[in-house]
Amino acid sequence: MPPRFAEATADAMPLHVIDSAGCADWLACRPEAERAWAEACGFTGALGSALMLPGPDGRPVGAVAGHGDAAARARTRFPLAAALPGLAPGTYALTAPLPETECLGWLLANYRFDRYRAGDAPARHLVAPEGVDAPRIEALAAAECLTRDLVNIPAADMGPEALETAARVLAQEFGAGITVTTGDALLEQDFPMIHAVGRAAAQAPRLIDMRWGDRGPTLTLVGKGVCFDTGGLNLKPGASMGLMKKDMGGAANTLGLARAIMALDLPLRLRLLIPAVENSVAGNSFRPGDILTSRKGLTVEINNTDAEGRLVLADALCLGDEEDPDLMISMATLTGAARVAVGPDLAPFYTDDDALAQALAQGGAAQADPVWRMPFHAPYEAMIEPGIADLDNAPSGGFAGSITAALFLRRFTSPGRRYAHFDIYAWQPKPEPGRPKGGLGQGPRAILAALPQVLDL
Template sequence: MSPKFAPPSATAIMLVTVTTNDLRAALANLPNPSADWLRATGFTASIGEMAALPNADGSIQAVYVGLGAKGQTRVRFGVAAAAAKLPAGTYVLDTILAGLALEEAALGLLLSLYQFDRYKAAPAQDLAFVAPAGIDAVRIEALAAGECLTRDLINTPAADMGPDELADAAQTLATQHGATMSIIQGDDLLAQNFPLIHTVGRASPRKPRLIDMSWGQSGPKLTLVGKGVCFDTGGLNLKPGASMGLMKKDMGGAATVLGLAHMIMALKVPLQLRVLIPAVENSVDGSAFRPGDVLNSRKGLTVEINNTDAEGRLVLADALALADEGKPDHIISIATLTGAARVAVGPDIAPFFTTDDAMACALPQAAAEVADPVWQMPFHDPYEAMIEPQIADLDNAPSGGFAGAITAALFLRRFVTDTPYTHFDIYGWNPTAAPARPKGGVGMGARAILAALPEVLGL
């Protein structure tokens, strides 16, 4: 279940936020016993620090939460950093925060309640948060629900989240919002000209498929394409065991796209949305595709296979070609595509490439406003030669090891010719627990995209 705000309550405990700059003044405004108590606890208002202020009967009068120094940006969701330390109860923010900072605090508190409890009994939820005055609670709950959907899908092991189950999750979302959905699977992919999706997934007993969801009858057209590789062995270029351990998250692009689609549909954003997810498992048997094979694509471009572990760009290529045929106003692909992207920016930033100047300007600004960091990477045209082998139109895995994220993005761009295009190369996993972001699957870039859409699409 996605976390929601608790109903207003006269007994809700105040969460009082204070910066280190304002701590002395805040203490001066309290009755002496209360101020003395906070001083005695050693409360300094550092980020995420909390101190409970008791009533005479021992109950909690208020909880003070530190915001750190004014303007400090080292920690996202700073208020939520205190959530894990809070005693049981229902809380409401009493804060100097306003506007976007208040929205971030409220969203962070909701996301701090997330638990992935599919495989074990979850502890009873003994914390609840009332929506603070001044926010759009419905919007914040929609953002939290989309993010929690993404987390649940990524966190689910591949045994229970294969192409079938990913399609079921998409169908559940479509039904929830009145969207339409179709699926092309198995050998029908060949019959309907999706050869790359079929080839990557054919070695698995779990049939490859293309999920196609549509919602909305008017407004600009947006197509989202998510990489749905539900498990990646690497194929015949088999990954070592240590590299295979997290490959349940290789459908993180699809999970993020579905989370973003929920946000768009729940908030009734006035656009026409299409979601395309090539869902496959990259497995090994006698029918697996081989290094050295030359494959055809939906667009007619041929691809030489130099590494079967560079399969994500192959399934995305056919889906992007279909997206481009629909002539939307913008195409966005999201994928856990390259380790090179993680080397470049680490696990906390969503790198993106775009052919659209409006998106290039809008995304970083929106990301800063909604605490969802992104960073633009270049479609560097001189590197095009690196993806052009001798015997085919394209190379799926250029040798040399340089600019891996860029060459992968350039490969994908070859399949979008008529439409403004943005590509995200995300990690989709939080390696260490952080405020509002437990260790495990995580959405990246979705809230930034949502916030940028009005400017990009003229909504």
């Protein structure tokens, strides 16, 4: 179950959140025994520090969490969550208000991926502080936890069939409609590149199409659902294949975002498209040198079968574009070049729309979901034009790999389309407060915060 706020009860322990500058003043106002205990334990309000406050019988009656200084807080997404490991399991109530992102960080710090491991980890519950939008924070936490779960599940249990099941479960929960085009029906309905990438796998490729809402502007999300990527005939080395269960991180993030949109009942019409495939090796694998004809009619020369994500996204983007949505967003774990450029902590995105870019940047800053705009650099268009076909799926040379991938995808949207593409990592490589190692949501909260301004909701 996604983490939720606790009910306010008499036995909830008060939690004081004290920064470094205010620690001495706070201690001076505490009872003598409590002050002596805190001083003996060396509590200074440093970020990540925590101290249980004992009552007369030695049992804890409250706690204090260090909030550090501004410089320390700037170095972590959820500063309060850093103190959770030092708090005893139980239920806590804040004694002073904090930003809603800190409450979200607390909930996310209680996330556990326990599908393959028995036993309950001790939880630290938080009573929803007065004045915060608790249902919204819980909806954001549930969306993030869905994304993390989907990315964390290994490919043996999260192939195209299981990804379809996850989408169907979500659709049923919120009354959304869903259709799925599978196997050779992809060719019959003109999705040739999705079929080509996924046809060699044990599970048939498919296009998942979910719709929700009957009022307001139209939003189409497209998520890359490559459930495992061997690289195809351009086989990845073993070291590069180890994390490829996360190559459906774009799909996982769009499913999480869709969940939040539906849970919050936003007044818009949502469409979610997920091309779900596994890029495998068999006698019928697509090959380097092949030329594929896309749904849009553009031909694509395959110069590397490991650049498959943009192929499946292209057919799905073309389908979404045909309905002329007010806004279209694609998300993918697409390029190592993006990871090298900005590292795993930032979600890079591309758009030609300055107002959309500003809204996304502001939303990311407000929601502890940082994003970074990258350029659709027109002079690089020639790099994706091989001469033998309209487009090249993997330009040689290695320069600007994230930009050329984004330029490739933009070719499958109409000129002037309000569109943004996110080239995300979707993985937390080492534990951080509120973000355990593993699958990660990157961008959905920034997008969600931008939607009211961008779509005039």
